[in-house]
Amino acid sequence: MKRFVIKEFLHIFRDVRSMVILFGMPLVQVLLFGYAITNEVKDVHVSVVDPSHDQVTTAIQQKLFASGYFLQGEVLYSQSEIEESFRKGRNKMVVVFDDNFAQKLERGEIPSIQLIADASDPNTANLLVNYANGIIAGYNQSLSVSTNGPVIVPEIRMMYNPALKGVFMFVPGIITILLMLVSAMMTSISIAREKELGTMEVLLVSPLKPLHIIAGKVMPYVLLSFINAISILILSHYVFGVPVNGSLALLLAESMLFIVLALSLGIFISTVSNNQQTAMMLSMFALMLPTILLSGFIFPVENMPVVLQWLSTIMPPRWFILIIKSIMLKGTGLAYFWKETLILIAMTLVFILASVKKFKIRLS
Amino acid sequence: MNNPETAIEAKDMVKQFGSFIANDHLTFSVYKGEIFGFLGANGAGKTTAIRILCGLSRPTSGEIRVAGYNVFTETEKIKKRIGYMSQRFSLYEDLTVSENFRFYGGIYGMSRTSIRKKTGEMLERLGITELSSTIIASLPLGIRQKLAFSVAIMHTPEIVFLDEPTGGVDPITRRQFWTMIYEAAEAGITVFVTTHYMDEAEYCNRVSIMVDGRIEALDTPANLKLKYKASNMNDVFLKLARNAGAGRE
Numbered sequence: 001m002k003r004f005v006i007k008e009f010l011h012i013f014r015d016v017r018s019m020v021i022l023f024g025m026p027l028v029q030v031l032l033f034g035y036a037i038t039n040e041v042k043d044v045h046v047s048v049v050d051p052s053h054d055q056v057t058t059a060i061q062q063k064l065f066a067s068g069y070f071l072q073g074e075v076l077y078s079q080s081e082i083e084e085s086f087r088k089g090r091n092k093m094v095v096v097f098d099d100n101f102a103q104k105l106e107r108g109e110i111p112s113i114q115l116i117a118d119a120s121d122p123n124t125a126n127l128l129v130n131y132a133n134g135i136i137a138g139y140n141q142s143l144s145v146s147t148n149g150p151v152i153v154p155e156i157r158m159m160y161n162p163a164l165k166g167v168f169m170f171v172p173g174i175i176t177i178l179l180m181l182v183s184a185m186m187t188s189i190s191i192a193r194e195k196e197l198g199t200m201e202v203l204l205v206s207p208l209k210p211l212h213i214i215a216g217k218v219m220p221y222v223l224l225s226f227i228n229a230i231s232i233l234i235l236s237h238y239v240f241g242v243p244v245n246g247s248l249a250l251l252l253a254e255s256m257l258f259i260v261l262a263l264s265l266g267i268f269i270s271t272v273s274n275n276q277q278t279a280m281m282l283s284m285f286a287l288m289l290p291t292i293l294l295s296g297f298i299f300p301v302e303n304m305p306v307v308l309q310w311l312s313t314i315m316p317p318r319w320f321i322l323i324i325k326s327i328m329l330k331g332t333g334l335a336y337f338w339k340e341t342l343i344l345i346a347m348t349l350v351f352i353l354a355s356v357k358k359f360k361i362r363l364s
Numbered sequence: 365m366n367n368p369e370t371a372i373e374a375k376d377m378v379k380q381f382g383s384f385i386a387n388d389h390l391t392f393s394v395y396k397g398e399i400f401g402f403l404g405a406n407g408a409g410k411t412t413a414i415r416i417l418c419g420l421s422r423p424t425s426g427e428i429r430v431a432g433y434n435v436f437t438e439t440e441k442i443k444k445r446i447g448y449m450s451q452r453f454s455l456y457e458d459l460t461v462s463e464n465f466r467f468y469g470g471i472y473g474m475s476r477t478s479i480r481k482k483t484g485e486m487l488e489r490l491g492i493t494e495l496s497s498t499i500i501a502s503l504p505l506g507i508r509q510k511l512a513f514s515v516a517i518m519h520t521p522e523i524v525f526l527d528e529p530t531g532g533v534d535p536i537t538r539r540q541f542w543t544m545i546y547e548a549a550e551a552g553i554t555v556f557v558t559t560h561y562m563d564e565a566e567y568c569n570r571v572s573i574m575v576d577g578r579i580e581a582l583d584t585p586a587n588l589k590l591k592y593k594a595s596n597m598n599d600v601f602l603k604l605a606r607n608a609g610a611g612r613e
Contacts, residue, residue, distance in 0.1 A: 002470070003466065003467050003469075003470025003471060004467070004470070004471065006467075007456070007459065007463070007467045010458070010459055010463060011456070011458060011459075014458045014459075015458065197452065197453065197454075197456075197457075198450050198451075198452025198453060198454055199454055199455075199456060201420060201448070201450050201452070201454070202448055202449075202450060202454045202468075203471070204419075204420055205418045205419065205420060205443060205446070205448040205525075206443060206448075206468075206471045206472060207440065207443045207444045207471070207472065207473065208471050
């Protein structure tokens with residue numbers, strides 16, 4: 001066993017490609033997602049239709065444009081002008097105020113504010129509306145407080161991600177993807193390589209039990225994946241200031257669970273593929289794409305068609321992302337995601353059983 | 365059926381893949397310390413048989429004992445007592461010579477000191493002591509093959525199975541390789557070797573010739589040549605194969 005693990009480490013350290021995947025990938029991904037691919041909104045042109053033009057609407061506008069997310073666009077007067085400005089791409093969102101805004105407010109009526117966003121880019125549109133909503137809600141609150149008592153200007157607070165930083169949302173996703181990649185892909189490829197080179201036969205003829213072979217293969221990757229997870233956490237904490245609000249021990253324990261899950265998935269893939277290419281393709285298409293697309297990492301699960309939502313429930317990363325988001329950003333404990341944890345444990349057992357069964361069939 | 369003089373005993377060994385019969389009632393025994401040649405054309409069923417004897421594949425039926433143990437129920441005991449070298453290259457190319465020895469010695473449960481001693485002896489015999497920390501990938505094929513054989517017998521097994529060990533190497537290296545096989549046999553290791561080089565058959569104590577999943581002949585090379593009135597093993601083989609072909613048509 002010990003020899004086996006040593007040999008496995010030697011394989012990894014001598015292969016430049018695996019070293020790059022193992023240690024270069026986390027660094028590049030975190031920096032890439034952190035700096036470049038952010039879905040933050042900044043300096044977006046927003047136009048205004050303001051027929052009332054009183055102190056309340058002006059105050060709301062000031063709040064909007066002082067937030068730093070929006071730049072003052074045009075002042076528009078009619079529906080046709082709104083459409084035209086969207087078509088010409090001069091703005092991404094238009095805020096339409098009710099007429100006689102302040103007066104309606106004083107009479108106790110609720111005047112309307114309409115937020116019209118350019119949904120040809122749905123993600124941005126969604127974000128813009130959310131930001132603006134938040135800001136207006138904040139103003140609302142300050143208004144109701146000021147009419148009923150001492151004047152306090154409340155802060156707008158975005159829960160869980162006060163700075164609305166994209167990187168906060170990406171880090172859990174990146175950890176998930178990398179653990180999946182390193183654990184599942186690397187093990188499946190390394191087992192497939194032994195099959196391809198014919199060394200697997202020699203191992204199977206030896207007194208080593210299949211379980212020992214698998215354990216020996218997996219052990220180094222457990223360790224390296226764990227180191228990877230920790231280094232991503234450190235990197236994202238010190239470079240981007242991503243917090244770990246919950247228990248660090250719990251976070252690491254859940255990561256360990258997910259690593260074991262991904263490894264058992266990798267072993268399962270290797271039992272159905274006979275060479276490195278097949279293992280690679282299977283991991284890419286069966287693991288990576290669903291991880292990225294269906295886990296809720298980039299596209300919210302709630303926005304998916306129902307069929308894809310069902311499909312996403314069998315994606316292990318979906319549950320793991322929920323768990324680490326809860327721990328890192330919300331700081332909650334096991335009581336809030338024991339169900340997700342159970343799902344992950346169940347999935348792990350299923351994959352281990354399936355691959356042990358597969359392995360035995362192949363031997364007989 | 366547990367003769368102390370036999371290393372391998374097979375009686376009516378059958379392996380069926382669906383309707384295809386790869387091994388059709390093979391019956392043979394291999395004596396301790398002999399070099400047993402297992403001959404046949406490509407696809408005659410040699411590899412299937414060797415995989416069964418090594419415990420890699422389960423026979424459909426038959427009564428088979430390897431090193432005195434039943435292949436159905438005692439594969440674990442068999443595995444400790446055999447060595448195996450496959451036709452595909454079986455050393456790790458990205459590891460050095462001594463790392464390969466350490467690994468294979470380790471999985472057979474050899475102690476650190478006996479691995480070191482054995483590695484030194486074997487490299488000395490091959491005259492390549494200076495290559496012990498060279499990566500396998502940078503060594504020529506001939507040396508790799510000799511190393512693979514050394515690794516297969518480093519734990520001094522009772523039987524070593526060689527599945528087409530000399531595929532793709534030049535005649536001189538093949539000659540040297542057979543010298544190593546003789547040395548192993550003299551040291552008391554039973555050698556079970558498959559090949560389709562008929563000149564190699566001459567080096568064996570006894571050979572069996574497989575045609576279409578059946579053993580068509582089994583004797584010493586000299587007796588076979590006499591029986592089939594052939595001047596060399598190649599002719600023996602061609603005559604057998606032609607008969608089989610005629611019988612089918």
